[in-house]
Amino acid sequence: MKNYKLIDTHCHLDIIEDQGLSIPDSIQKAKGSGLEKMVQIGINYETSVLSKDLSQKYAKENIYYTIGCHPIYDIQADEIEKILSMIEKNVDDPRYVGVGEIGLDYYHKKSSPKSQMETFHKFLDISIKHKLPVIIHSRDAEKDTFQVLSEYKGKAFGVIHCFTYNQEYAHKFMELGYYISFSGIVSFKNATDIHKAAASLPLESILIETDSPFLTPPPFRGKRNDPSNLKYILERMFSLRDETNLEVENRIFENSINFIQRKAYYTC
Numbered sequence: 001m002k003n004y005k006l007i008d009t010h011c012h013l014d015i016i017e018d019q020g021l022s023i024p025d026s027i028q029k030a031k032g033s034g035l036e037k038m039v040q041i042g043i044n045y046e047t048s049v050l051s052k053d054l055s056q057k058y059a060k061e062n063i064y065y066t067i068g069c070h071p072i073y074d075i076q077a078d079e080i081e082k083i084l085s086m087i088e089k090n091v092d093d094p095r096y097v098g099v100g101e102i103g104l105d106y107y108h109k110k111s112s113p114k115s116q117m118e119t120f121h122k123f124l125d126i127s128i129k130h131k132l133p134v135i136i137h138s139r140d141a142e143k144d145t146f147q148v149l150s151e152y153k154g155k156a157f158g159v160i161h162c163f164t165y166n167q168e169y170a171h172k173f174m175e176l177g178y179y180i181s182f183s184g185i186v187s188f189k190n191a192t193d194i195h196k197a198a199a200s201l202p203l204e205s206i207l208i209e210t211d212s213p214f215l216t217p218p219p220f221r222g223k224r225n226d227p228s229n230l231k232y233i234l235e236r237m238f239s240l241r242d243e244t245n246l247e248v249e250n251r252i253f254e255n256s257i258n259f260i261q262r263k264a265y266y267t268c
């Protein structure tokens with residue numbers, strides 16, 4: 001299989017390791033598949049510290065990281081403070097990409113929408129203070145997520161990671177200035193809404209990610225995911241887009257570089 005120019009903008013090497021593939025092995029496999037860089041995502045204080053450590057330990061392998069507070073956990077006030085202060089301390093670190101995962105998750109319901117909303121605001125506020133992109137997790141909460149991000153229009157920016165809503169919401173978020181990032185779900189046969197979104201957005205607003213170890217694309221669907229599978233997601237994008245494959249490959253790569261360098265996608 002051909003190697004493409006690729007950046008995995010969202011992976012969880014620590015969770016892949018918990019599921020049996022060591023971090024060095026994941027990285028090696030990813031490099032073998034042609035992946036140039038990857039963004040390791042923090043979801044609480046502990047994993048944010050780990051993500052920063054990985055970016056230093058594997059500096060040569062081009063690991064970038066985020067610091068986040070995932071809405072799937074009921075993260076308490078003292079930990080939130082620690083995460084916020086970790087962000088403050090790392091603003092100037094060139095390997096540090098942005099604030100996230102943060103967002104709203106009304107599917108798992110580990111904490112109330114009200115408390116998720118308060119935390120979400122705290123992290124959006126710190127992102128605009130330092131002009132950092134946000135990495136948004138949103139599940140069964142498109143209306144409220146859109147509502148909150150609309151309040152920050154023109155100030156907050158970043159990516160709607162692992163996009164799972166419909167074409168209409170893809171365009172609404174894109175118009176607020178967010179990249180829309182597609183995971184392995186775009187390769188699932190029955191994901192018609194996601195296909196429509198991926199086909200109709202401006203190419204300039206699209207990112208791809210594995211979100212590994214989750215959401216493995218075919219031909220490995222059902223198995224543990226890792227960043228080396230990103231190429232299958234890119235190939236699915238080829239079939240959904242009107243541009244030439246090379247244009248799609250180059251533009252998504254360029255978008256990913258811009259994202260890592262904390263540049264916003266803006267339409268307005």
Ligand SMILES: [Zn+2]
Binds near residue numbers: 010012041101211
């Ligand atoms: Zn994730």
